Amino acid sequence: MAAVDWGAVLERVKVNMLDILSAIAILAVGVLFAQFVRAIMRRSLAPRLPPHAYKPLENAVFYGLAILAGVLALYPLGLNLSSLVVAGGLTGIVVGLAAQNALGNLISGVFLLIEQPLRVGDPITVAGVSGVVANISFLSTTIRTWDGTLVRIPNSTVFNEQIVNYYRTRARRVEFLIGIHYQSSIEKAVEALMRLMDGHPYCLVNPAPEVFVEEYADSSVNLRVRCWAPPQVWFSTKTSLLTRLKSALEEAGVEIPYPQLDLHIASSQATLRVELEGGRST
Amino acid sequence: MGVAGLPAALRPGDELRLGEAVVELGGDGVLRACDPHGCVEADVSRGVRVVATPAPATGRLLRVRCIYVEFQRPVYAERGDTIWFHAPIEVEVRAGRVLVARLSPTRVKYTLVGDVIDGTICRYHKSPAGIGEPPGAPPEGCALAAARVAGDPGLHPGAALEDEASLYRARDGTLYYSLHEVSVDSGIATSRSTTRPPRAGLSLAWRPAGRAVRLSQAITQVTYRIAG
Numbered sequence: 001m002a003a004v005d006w007g008a009v010l011e012r013v014k015v016n017m018l019d020i021l022s023a024i025a026i027l028a029v030g031v032l033f034a035q036f037v038r039a040i041m042r043r044s045l046a047p048r049l050p051p052h053a054y055k056p057l058e059n060a061v062f063y064g065l066a067i068l069a070g071v072l073a074l075y076p077l078g079l080n081l082s083s084l085v086v087a088g089g090l091t092g093i094v095v096g097l098a099a100q101n102a103l104g105n106l107i108s109g110v111f112l113l114i115e116q117p118l119r120v121g122d123p124i125t126v127a128g129v130s131g132v133v134a135n136i137s138f139l140s141t142t143i144r145t146w147d148g149t150l151v152r153i154p155n156s157t158v159f160n161e162q163i164v165n166y167y168r169t170r171a172r173r174v175e176f177l178i179g180i181h182y183q184s185s186i187e188k189a190v191e192a193l194m195r196l197m198d199g200h201p202y203c204l205v206n207p208a209p210e211v212f213v214e215e216y217a218d219s220s221v222n223l224r225v226r227c228w229a230p231p232q233v234w235f236s237t238k239t240s241l242l243t244r245l246k247s248a249l250e251e252a253g254v255e256i257p258y259p260q261l262d263l264h265i266a267s268s269q270a271t272l273r274v275e276l277e278g279g280r281s282t
Numbered sequence: 283m284g285v286a287g288l289p290a291a292l293r294p295g296d297e298l299r300l301g302e303a304v305v306e307l308g309g310d311g312v313l314r315a316c317d318p319h320g321c322v323e324a325d326v327s328r329g330v331r332v333v334a335t336p337a338p339a340t341g342r343l344l345r346v347r348c349i350y351v352e353f354q355r356p357v358y359a360e361r362g363d364t365i366w367f368h369a370p371i372e373v374e375v376r377a378g379r380v381l382v383a384r385l386s387p388t389r390v391k392y393t394l395v396g397d398v399i400d401g402t403i404c405r406y407h408k409s410p411a412g413i414g415e416p417p418g419a420p421p422e423g424c425a426l427a428a429a430r431v432a433g434d435p436g437l438h439p440g441a442a443l444e445d446e447a448s449l450y451r452a453r454d455g456t457l458y459y460s461l462h463e464v465s466v467d468s469g470i471a472t473s474r475s476t477t478r479p480p481r482a483g484l485s486l487a488w489r490p491a492g493r494a495v496r497l498s499q500a501i502t503q504v505t506y507r508i509a510g
Contacts, residue, residue: 170396170402
């Protein structure tokens with residue numbers, strides 16, 4: 001058995017270890033530098049720009065620098081870009097198959113950042129999830145739902161689903177249906193509801209609020225009430241109007257009825273026995 | 283002890299009333315600022331300067347870019363005419379350099395200028411208007427504003443002022459918005475704010491932070507439709 005030249009082996013391992021350590025050092029320094037640049041960008045851009053403008057920018061710079069550091073880290077290991085390009089043909093297929101979803105998300109993320117159908121801070125509904133966009137990265141979009149949980153949705157899903165954006169309009173309509181008693185005055189009810197909306201700061205003057213009879217229903221005359229509000233205060237406008245609506249109608253002498261049923265007895269000879277609580281009967 | 287006019291420095295015990303807005307600095311250092319939409323209270327250290335200054339009515343409740351003043355009756359105006367009207371103001375209350383409250387002496391209401399997709403939400407106000415002369419002294423909580431018309435003659439239902447407008451003060455305490463220019467072309471009016479005072483003899487009362495006054499500078503613009 002041939003004697004092993006341990007000195008040569010150790011020398012080779014030492015060289016390889018040094019290369020690996022150099023690569024790790026370059027990668028670590030590169031990522032730290034990318035984080036540093038991102039922090040600087042955030043500090044300088046955050047006071048001046050909205051999150052939807054500076055976050056994609058800082059993400060692009062961070063990931064760009066991190067990828068550059070990754071490429072530079074390959075040099076001490078004897079790999080360079082030209083050899084990567086040659087090897088890329090084969091590895092591209094392997095990696096492509098393995099990372100099909102990730103690449104799909106990445107490409108969708110780039111398109112989302114370019115097209116911007118949603119921005120950080122926008123209230124949206126996408127893929128059945130409603131809330132405020134908390135973050136848009138290259139691979140996923142994070143939504144903070146109305147009850148405060150964070151939902152991460154892959155960008156390919158966001159890109160392919162129907163997106164409802166509640167902020168990308170200048171005004172949203174607040175709308176509800178209210179029934180009044182048949183014996184109450186429709187004119188008084190309309191007047192009271194119009195006064196309520198005119199007095200609300202967020203009910204826009206134009207488009208003008210409107211109240212009209214929607215239908216003569218079984219137990220009530222149903223009025224449709226509409227006003228337009230800036231999208232950021234749509235919910236508070238709706239809830240405050242609903243809260244004040246009852247007292248506004250009551251002050252105008254308008255009654256909101258319970259569901260009711262008139263019972264007509266065909267035979268005048270029939271006796272209707274009515275039992276009241278407490279045992280008395282008539 | 284009352285304080286008249288804006289800008290005003292408040293000392294302990296002072297009270298400033300303007301329309302429905304009230305600013306009180308108690309002898310115990312409690313600063314209380316109220317308007318029809320709510321109140322703000324703060325403890326202010328003795329010796330800290332409390333100042334109330336006028337500001338364009340674009341910051342109370344919602345931050346908006348413009349004020350749309352609808353005229354009580356539409357005004358016919360030709361090139362070179364100046365339409366005068368009243369526009370609401372707000373009151374900024376600062377302790378030292380810190381903004382403590384922004385108050386509206388009049389009730390806040392908004393309107394949409396333009397359409398739902400790409401229009402602009404503006405603060406709304408209704409005012410009488412006059413050609414060449416102001417339609418009387420402005421009510422409390424309002425300033426005088428002037429829009430110089432250029433372009434086609436037309437029937438103006440209102441005028442838009444921008445949040446970048448400056449405010450000027452006359453010797454009698456009347457506040458003025460900086461001059462606006464409205465150019466009309468094919469029934470579309472484009473309103474631009476300038477930094478120019480609308481008449482001579484006024485001193486600067488407020489200007490947007492970080493902007494120096496440059497004469498005849500058009501800053502922002504709002505477009506709306508008029509009857510041509």
